[in-house]
Amino acid sequence: MLRSLTLKRILLEIGGVLLVSALIGWVSGAFFFVLFLGMLGLALWHYLQLRKLSHWLWEENRLFPPDGRGTWLPIFHGLHRMRKQQREERNRLAERVSYLRRGAEAIPDAVMLCDAKGRLEWCNHQAETLLGLRWPQDQEQLLTNLIRYPEFSNYLKLRQFETPLKLTVDGHLHIEFRFVYPYIEYNLLIIARNITETAKLEQMRQNFFANVNHELRVPLTVIKGYLEMLDDMGGHSSFEEKAISHMSSQADRLYALVQQLMKLSKIESATERDKTAINLSQMGETLIHECPHHEEYPITSHIVPNLWIEGDLEEIKQVTTNLFYNAILHNEVGTPIHLAVEPVGEYEVRFSVTDKGRGIDEAHLAHLTERFYRVSESRKRDAKNDGGSGLGLAIVKHALQNHGSELTVESTLGKGSTFSFVMKLSEPPATSKKNELMN
Numbered sequence: 452m453l454r455s456l457t458l459k460r461i462l463l464e465i466g467g468v469l470l471v472s473a474l475i476g477w478v479s480g481a482f483f484f485v486l487f488l489g490m491l492g493l494a495l496w497h498y499l500q501l502r503k504l505s506h507w508l509w510e511e512n513r514l515f516p517p518d519g520r521g522t523w524l525p526i527f528h529g530l531h532r533m534r535k536q537q538r539e540e541r542n543r544l545a546e547r548v549s550y551l552r553r554g555a556e557a558i559p560d561a562v563m564l565c566d567a568k569g570r571l572e573w574c575n576h577q578a579e580t581l582l583g584l585r586w587p588q589d590q591e592q593l594l595t596n597l598i599r600y601p602e603f604s605n606y607l608k609l610r611q612f613e614t615p616l617k618l619t620v621d622g623h624l625h626i627e628f629r630f631v632y633p634y635i636e637y638n639l640l641i642i643a644r645n646i647t648e649t650a651k652l653e654q655m656r657q658n659f660f661a662n663v664n665h666e667l668r669v670p671l672t673v674i675k676g677y678l679e680m681l682d683d684m685g686g687h688s689s690f691e692e693k694a695i696s697h698m699s700s701q702a703d704r705l706y707a708l709v710q711q712l713m714k715l716s717k718i719e720s721a722t723e724r725d726k727t728a729i730n731l732s733q734m735g736e737t738l739i740h741e742c743p744h745h746e747e748y749p750i751t752s753h754i755v756p757n758l759w760i761e762g763d764l765e766e767i768k769q770v771t772t773n774l775f776y777n778a779i780l781h782n783e784v785g786t787p788i789h790l791a792v793e794p795v796g797e798y799e800v801r802f803s804v805t806d807k808g809r810g811i812d813e814a815h816l817a818h819l820t821e822r823f824y825r826v827s828e829s830r831k832r833d834a835k836n837d838g839g840s841g842l843g844l845a846i847v848k849h850a851l852q853n854h855g856s857e858l859t860v861e862s863t864l865g866k867g868s869t870f871s872f873v874m875k876l877s878e879p880p881a882t883s884k885k886n887e888l889m890n
Contacts, residue, residue, distance in 0.1 A: 456525045464522050468493045497523075504530075514538065561643040569594050569607055569639065581626065581645060594641075603628070617646070625650040660716045667709050675702050711842040715822070718766060718849045728880045729767055731800055732758045735792040738775045747784045753791045758800045761877040766850040773843040774804045774870045782808035786867075795873055803871035811862040819860060820848035847872075 472489025476482035500523040507516050515534055519527030552575075555562050561578035565571055570591050571584070578584045584597055595604045606616045612630035619625055625647045631640035678699045681687075687695065735754045742750060760767070778788045787807045795801045811819070818824045823841035847858055851872050862868035 455529065456522055460522060465493070496521075563594065563641040563643070564634075565594055565639040565641065567637045567639070571597065572638070578643065581643060623647070657716055660712050663709075663712070667705070671702060671706050671709065675699070675706065678702060708842070711846065714769065715842055715846050715849065718769075718846060718853065725763060726761050727764055728877055729760050729762055729764055730757070730879070731760050731767070731771075731802060731874075732756050732792050734768065734771055735790055735802065738771060739790060742775075742779075744779050748779060748782075749785070749787045751787070751789045753789070753793060755793050757879065758792055758794060759877045759879045760800060760874045762854045762874070763850075766853065770847045770850045770872070771802060773847050774802070777843055777870070778804050778806040778808075778868075782806050794876070798876055799873050800876050801871055801873045803869055805867065805869040807867040810864040810866055810868055811860075812864055813862075816860050816862060820844045820858060 468489050469486065472486045473482065475489075476485030479485060500519065503517055504527075507513065516527050516530045519525075555575045556577075558575065559577065561575065561581045563571060563574045563578050563584070571589050571594055573590075574584050574586050579586060582598060589597055595607060600618055600620070602618055603616065606628075610632070612632055616628040616630075617625065618628065624645070627644045627646045629642045629644075631642070634640040678695060681695050682699065732754050735752065739750060739752050739754075744750070775790060778786075782788070789805045791801070791803045791805070793801055822845045825841050844858065851857055854874060856872045856874050859871050859873075860868065861871075
């Protein structure tokens with residue numbers, strides 16, 4: 452079995468040449484001359500083997516090296532063995548790449564891999580079908596030249612990949628892009644999904660709610676009107692008075708639910724908003740002053756003055772009102788409630804409502820903002836109150852998402868809950884600055 456070249460083998464080869472040369476030189480009488488010729492021949496033979504190796508490395512296209520002789524035999528054999536191992540490893544790697552590529556091709560979403568500059572490195576068949584890309588013809592092409600939409604180019608330029616990009620293609624095809632960055636040495640992985648059916652279902656749901664709101668509001672108005680007339684007529688028995696009162700309360704509850712549905716549908720479907728400077732501090736103070744439950748609940752506050760944000764006035768007012776009155780609606784009389792409006796660092800402001808009530812079990816926290824979700828009957832304030840429509844926090848969630856914020860809920864059973872959100876601080880309008888200087 453061949454082994455690596457050893458010093459012993461090299462010395463034996465040199466010693467053998469020297470011995471043969473010395474014997475021939477001693478017999479011929481030209482000892483040193485023959486010895487010189489023997490060493491010269493050995494050097495030339497080694498240079499010939501080096502030339503053979505160099506020729507194979509740089510000029511021949513053969514995978515394996517030529518056969519070696521003498522001390523070069525283990526070297527050429529080692530190269531042969533190394534190339535064989537490389538070929539096996541390359542075949543395994545090719546099989547692995549083929550396996551992963553088949554897996555990527557089987558993914559129902561379009562997958563694209565780009566370098567750090569946004570040039571296409573690879574895409575699967577779904578990307579060709581969904582986005583009209585061509586592989587490998589489009590390799591090394593800028594993705595912004597292949598997907599020609601300003602929203603896509605701006606999204607790539609901003610590099611704010613936390614939220615997915617939703618794009619309408621050809622007026623009817625809705626595609627959601629999700630970006631993974633960095634991906635393997637600052638490359639960019641893009642996953643695109645056809646959400647046309649989901650968008651249609653969402654639009655149908657919004658249309659359904661809008662139609663239901665419209666169709667329910669008219670008959671409810673008629674029912675409420677006749678119930679008020681019956682109540683004003685008087686002369687009813689105790690049973691009739693109880694029935695009219697119960698029907699009136701349920702009609703009012705249903706009407707409030709319709710109003711909440713209308714607000715939620717409006718918030719979800721609105722694409723453009725009238726953003727203006729909002730004095731969040733003043734909004735918090737107004738909630739405290741106009742609250743009719745001061746005698747029932749010990750309400751305290753910590754409001755730092757003149758904290759402004761930018762947003763839709765109606766939506767922000769709806770958010771703060773829902774959070775504040777939810778603390779009242781879902782807690783027993785006498786529960787301490789604290790409202791705070793305070794800065795967070797130098798660039799943000801936090802609005803929070805904290806109660807010292809029963810708290811919410813951790814299992815419910817992830818579902819609080821779902822439509823019509825209610826924690827339990829235990830959070831009802833009294834028997835006459837049904838605990839709300841189950842839409843208040845859903846409205847809060849969507850309104851805050853429209854403003855780049857989110858609702859944070861912290862709660863501990865037996866200790867209470869805190870509902871809060873954080874938004875960016877904004878400059879007050881010029882008129883407000885002028886009034887401050889005058890004062």
